[in-house]
Amino acid sequence: MDKLNLIRKQLEHYGSDALFVSGQENVTYLTAKAGLNSDEREVFLVITKKSAYLLAFSTTFAMYRRTAGFIPVELTNQYRLSKAIIDIAGKEKLKTLAFEKNYVSYSEYISLKEKLSLKLTPSENIIEKMRLIKSNAEIESIKKAASVTDSAYEYAARLIKPGITEKNLALNLEFFIRKNSQNIAFSPIVAFNQNSAIPHYLPSDKVTLKNHSIILIDMGAKFLNYCSDLTRVICFGSPSDRLVKLYQTVLTAQENALSQLTSGKTGDEIDRLTREYIEQQGYPAFKHGLGHGVGLAIHEAPRLKPGSHEILCENMVVTVEPGIYIEGFAGIRIEDLVLITSRGPKLLSRAPKEITVI
Incomplete structure (x- = not known):
């Protein structure tokens, strides 16, 4: 029909x-x-x-x-x-x-x-x-948008140098995405050091990159109207043991969430299990939802958050983006775009997730 x-x-x-x-x-x-x-x-x-x-x-x-x-x-x-x-x-x-x-x-x-x-x-x-349920054509468009975002992440690594500002890096990423896709899905978020603890931060032209810093990048592209969404963290200089532990905790939390992302589960259930794991490690749970649907809108149903009891089904596309935010220190968020299939979750994001040090 x-x-x-x-x-x-x-x-x-x-x-x-x-x-x-x-x-x-x-x-x-x-x-x-x-x-x-x-x-x-x-x-x-x-x-x-x-x-x-x-x-x-x-x-x-x-x-x-x-x-x-x-x-x-x-x-x-x-x-x-x-x-x-x-x-x-x-x-x-x-x-x-x-x-x-x-x-x-x-x-x-x-x-x-x-x-x-x-x-x-x-x-x-x-x-x-x-x-909610994406057709094969819609999924292909989202994959192509995700591919552009992955390439933008590689491009970002080449731009990182002492003295670059958050805003300058964000504008360069925006230009790259616009050049290689239909459009940006949203204005890129680039946050250095303690600013990364603010989830929806606005990049500043006053904040410059220094040695031994972290860089959080959240960005998305569009292809044939369909969006992608990716968040990664880059370390500029060797990270401290505290930061490495923080990163590994978030990465494990995301891996745990992905293992639960199957048809028949609810967003509330997966969100709760992920929060519980982070709190068990001694960290505060993230204040945003674990994830959201992505399609024609960058934020759409289904939602992976408390109170979301919608049943997840095959061919839904969602983000999985746990985070830990320590005010005055740093924020770590790892976000991937995921297709729910009959055989489990399929990552549409390809950017490396192991801790990146430049």
């Missing part, structure tokens, strides 16, 4: 005549078109029981007007989104319209409610659930 017909079956569950799709990753998933920015919503879909409409602003309409399976509708300053939906509702005799509640703000909902003489029904994760 194709994607649109799967959605139509879900419409029966919600008792709706149509679904209004405004999440840009979901639009990309259904249209297989690149270039949408989730922060600037320019393309929308209305999927009815018989037809599918693609509504795009004039700035992007030419890119989408020939999208297979969709009736194109151009939006302008004179012909706005609400008017287009009203016209579709009249043509299709719609009485109820489901909308993606995670992508429609309260003010947008009120505006739609005032302008549309339709019963509006909030829906949740209809398309996101379809995106």
